[in-house]
Amino acid sequence: MKDLILAPKPLTRGDFSPFGEIIESAGRDAFPINFGHARRFHRLALVDCQAEQGEAVISIVTTKPWPAPIAIRMLERHPISTQAFIPLTETRFLVVVAERYSKPRPEKIQAFVTNGRQGINYGRGTWHHPLLALSEATFLVVDRVGPAPDFDQDYEEISLEESPITLAIDGVGI
C-alpha cells in the first residue's frame, strides 16, 4: 500500500467541529464579571465525563518532544467521555483525529496544528492520537476516571501499523 502523508492544517473551529471544541478566547464573545475587573469567555467546552459512575478530574501532563519523523501508527478513543488538553505553557502541538463513527479508514484521518494558545476538547468517541507535542511543554487535562475495576471500559484503540500515516511538518512552522 502507498504511504500516506498528511500535512497538518491550522486548527479552526469550523474544521474541528466534527471532532470537538477549541478552547481559546480569540474571536469569542465575553461578558464582564467581578465588578468589571474581569471578562468571562463562557462555556468554551462541555465536560461530559459522568457516564457509568465516572468522575471528571483535573490533571497535569508534561511532554517530551515526540521523536521525528512522526508516524501515526495507532489511534485511541474514549467512547463515553470528553477529554480536554489545554497548554499551560504557550506551545504549538499536533492534533490527529478521525470521526467517532466505527473504525476510521486511514484516508479519513485529519491532522491539525494549534497556534500555541489553543486548547482542545475531544468529543465523546472521537478517535485521536495521544498528545503530540514537539517540545517540552505542560498541559492541563480534564478527563474521566471510572470506578475500579472498570478502568478500561472507556478506552478503545485501533492499530494503523498496516498503513501508518507520516505527518509532513516541515511547512508547519513548529
Added chain:
Amino acid sequence: MKDLILAPKPLTRGDFSPFGEIIESAGRDAFPINFGHARRFHRLALVDCQAEQGEAVISIVTTKPWPAPIAIRMLERHPISTQAFIPLTETRFLVVVAERYSKPRPEKIQAFVTNGRQGINYGRGTWHHPLLALSEATFLVVDRVGPAPDFDQDYEEISLEESPITLAIDGVGI
C-alpha cells in the same frame, strides 16, 4: 470596630486543604504515559459540578489588575459545586477564603498568594473572594452551569461591609 488587616501567606497544600485543592505538578507524583513521551500528574483536583442537573464547563477568564488598596468587602460561594482557576499565563494571584460552615466570621478568613504557576479548585461551599489578580492575566476556569431558570441556586454571597479586611500585600512580592 478595629480595621482588620491580613497578610497573605504562600499557598501550600497543608494550609489550603480545608478549602480545596492546589493544581500544580511541583512536588507531586507522576506516571509515564504515551509510550514514555509524557508524564501524568493524575487527579490533582476533582470536578464536582453535576448536582441538580448541573454540567461542568470549561471557560476562560481574563483579568485586569484589581485596584489597590485591596479591601475584602464580600465573599461568595457555590454550595453544590467545585470551581477551579488555573493560570494560563504565569501569574501570582491572591486567594481569600473561609471554611464552608455557616457564615464566616471576619477573623476566620484566610488569605494566600500563589507562586505564579499554582491553580486552585475551591471545594463545594468554600467561601471565597472573586478572582484577585494583580496583573492582566488569563485563567482557565472549570465550574458548574445549572439548568435555566435556576442559575442562582448555586450562588450565595455575604457582605463584609461592616468590617472589611484590608490585604497587606507590600511584603508579598507581587
